[in-house]
Amino acid sequence: MTEKLPRAAITPKNPLLNASRAGNLPHVPGIRVGNYIFLSGMVPVDPQTGERSHGPIAEQVRTTLSNMEHMLESAGSSLDRVVRVHVVLADISHMAEMDQVYREFFPIDPPARTAWSMQLRFGNGCEIECVALAG
Amino acid sequence: MRQGLSMREVIAAPLPGLDLRQQYGHHQSPAIRAGGLIFCSGMLPVDPETGERRHGTLTSEAHVILGNLKLLLESAGSSLNRLVQVHALIYDSIEYDVLNRVYRQYVANGPPSRTVWTAQIEAGFKIQLDVIAAA
Amino acid sequence: MVVRGGDFIFVSGLTAVDLQSGERMPGTTTSETRQILVNLKQLLDAAGSSIEKVVKVNVLLHSMLEAPNMNDVYVRFFPDPPPARTVCGARLPDGVKVIIECTALA
Numbered sequence: 001m002t003e004k005l006p007r008a009a010i011t012p013k014n015p016l017l018n019a020s021r022a023g024n025l026p027h028v029p030g031i032r033v034g035n036y037i038f039l040s041g042m043v044p045v046d047p048q049t050g051e052r053s054h055g056p057i058a059e060q061v062r063t064t065l066s067n068m069e070h071m072l073e074s075a076g077s078s079l080d081r082v083v084r085v086h087v088v089l090a091d092i093s094h095m096a097e098m099d100q101v102y103r104e105f106f107p108i109d110p111p112a113r114t115a116w117s118m119q120l121r122f123g124n125g126c127e128i129e130c131v132a133l134a135g
Numbered sequence: 136m137r138q139g140l141s142m143r144e145v146i147a148a149p150l151p152g153l154d155l156r157q158q159y160g161h162h163q164s165p166a167i168r169a170g171g172l173i174f175c176s177g178m179l180p181v182d183p184e185t186g187e188r189r190h191g192t193l194t195s196e197a198h199v200i201l202g203n204l205k206l207l208l209e210s211a212g213s214s215l216n217r218l219v220q221v222h223a224l225i226y227d228s229i230e231y232d233v234l235n236r237v238y239r240q241y242v243a244n245g246p247p248s249r250t251v252w253t254a255q256i257e258a259g260f261k262i263q264l265d266v267i268a269a270a
Numbered sequence: 271m272v273v274r275g276g277d278f279i280f281v282s283g284l285t286a287v288d289l290q291s292g293e294r295m296p297g298t299t300t301s302e303t304r305q306i307l308v309n310l311k312q313l314l315d316a317a318g319s320s321i322e323k324v325v326k327v328n329v330l331l332h333s334m335l336e337a338p339n340m341n342d343v344y345v346r347f348f349p350d351p352p353p354a355r356t357v358c359g360a361r362l363p364d365g366v367k368v369i370i371e372c373t374a375l376a
Contacts, residue, residue: 005171005269007217009245026239027249031219033269034171035276038220041250083275084373088252095363112273114283114371116330117361119253121228129250131220133275143325143375145351156352162345163355167325169375170277174326177356224358255334255359265328265356 005034010075016050017067019043029071032134037077041088041129042068043120052122057094060125061101068128069105076135082111084131090124092117098126144168149210150183153203158186165207168270173213177224177265178204179257193230193261197237200264205241213268218247222265228253230261272317274376279319283330283371284309285364299336299367300343306370307347314374323375324353330369334359340368 009028012018020027020040030039044060045067046053053063069079085106089098095115103110111130120127146166148154155161155176166175180189180196183206189199205215225234231251239246247266256263271282286295286302289309296302311321327348331340337357345352353372362369 003171003270007219007245007269026235026242026246027221028246029248031248033219036172036219038248038267040248081275083273083278084280086250092361092363109273112271112280112282112371114328114330114369116283116363116369119228121231121251127250131275131280143323160341161355161357162341162348162352163327164351164353167354169325174354174373176354177358222356224356252358252360255331257334257337257357263356263358267326 007031007033010037012071013074014047014070016047017045017070019045022050030075032075035134037072037075037132037134039068039071039130041127042071043124043127054123054125057097057125058101061098064126064128065102065105068130072132077132078135079105081133081135082130083133085111085113086129087113087115088120088127089115089117090120094125142169146173146207146211149206152181152183152186153207166211168211171270173208173211173268173270175204175207175266175268177263179260179263188258190260193225193233194237196260196262197234200262201241204264204266208268213270215241216244217269218242218266219269220267221247221249223249223251224254224256224263224265225251226256226261234262272313274317277376279314279317279374279376281310281313281372281374283369285366285369294364296365299331299339302367303340303343306368307343310370310372311347319374319376321347322349324348324372325374327353327355327370327372329355329357330360330362331357332359332362332367336367
């Protein structure tokens with residue numbers, strides 16, 4: 001008989017980063033199941049105001065990854081426990097700039113990553129999703 | 136007895152239409168259970184009995200997909216209530232609200248994490264759902 | 271490229287490169303798929319896993335028209351019964367025709 005892993009929603013300590021609740025959207029910021037945390041895709045949001053935060057792609061990536069760090073820490077995990085990242089860029093030519101900022105957040109033994117480009121909503125330059133080990 | 140976590144178990148199609156390998160030559164199993172999770176192949180709007188493509192609106196295609204996922208997950212001892220990660224692939228981000236309107240009907244009871252990808256989908260379908268559930 | 275986490279091994283999205291030199295090996299979707307899967311096998315074996323232990327594969331194609339070409343190569347690498355898979359089309363970096371990522375049991 002397969003063991004049933006418990007499953008629980010996680011929420012950020014900073015409520016301004018809870019886009020699911022704010023937008024009454026049918027998802028949660030993240031789910032913990034067993035030893036894993038699956039985060040919903042995150043976009044650049046100013047953690048002070050909750051507003052969309054656009055501008056140069058480097059800043060957007062930095063904002064998004066900082067928010068991701070906050071989300072993981074709210075759940076008792078951390079960036080160094082991330083195992084898989086998906087980076088979606090609106091503009092494929094932003095790969096190099098994205099990568100430069102990304103390396104600041106994952107300097108040593110980085111997680112598995114796949115990065116590509118797709119149409120993103122609301123003028124977002126990036127959307128980043130990850131899977132992490134729980135704390 | 137706890138199932139050995141190092142095992143990889145194939146979840147067979149509960150109905151012939153959901154066996155896309157049989158129907159379309161796609162080299163994939165419908166789902167794989169491992170480590171307490173169920174990894175599903177991208178679910179498409181095909182008739183679960185016949186495998187025929189059910190093109191329609193994003194709404195009608197989403198209903199077929201979510202019905203298929205319900206069948207598949209329940210046959211594996213899981214359910215839509217135990218989803219942990221969803222990638223919602225849609226052909227155009229303009230249909231985001233339409234997606235939510237349908238999707239919400241199926242995941243009201245504790246939705247999972249989700250990332251929406253605007254992607255090119257097989258056979259010109261408007262939507263595909265790529266999901267992971269807790270076993 | 272290959273990260274161990276709990277029961278699983280997470281492999282980054284792979285493109286067609288020479289594993290030794292890191293040099294890109296652009297070609298057709300067919301040739302790139304083949305190079306990627308040859309590399310994947312090597313990476314998984316080196317990590318103590320194997321192609322047989324792969325549970326889920328995500329394939330990104332520059333065009334869904336190439337799905338049958340990708341599948342024709344793919345079927346020769348993955349066992350019977352194969353892992354779960356999702357395939358879609360997207361804009362890929364550096365003009366690559368295909369990216370393949372996967373998750374395998376450790």
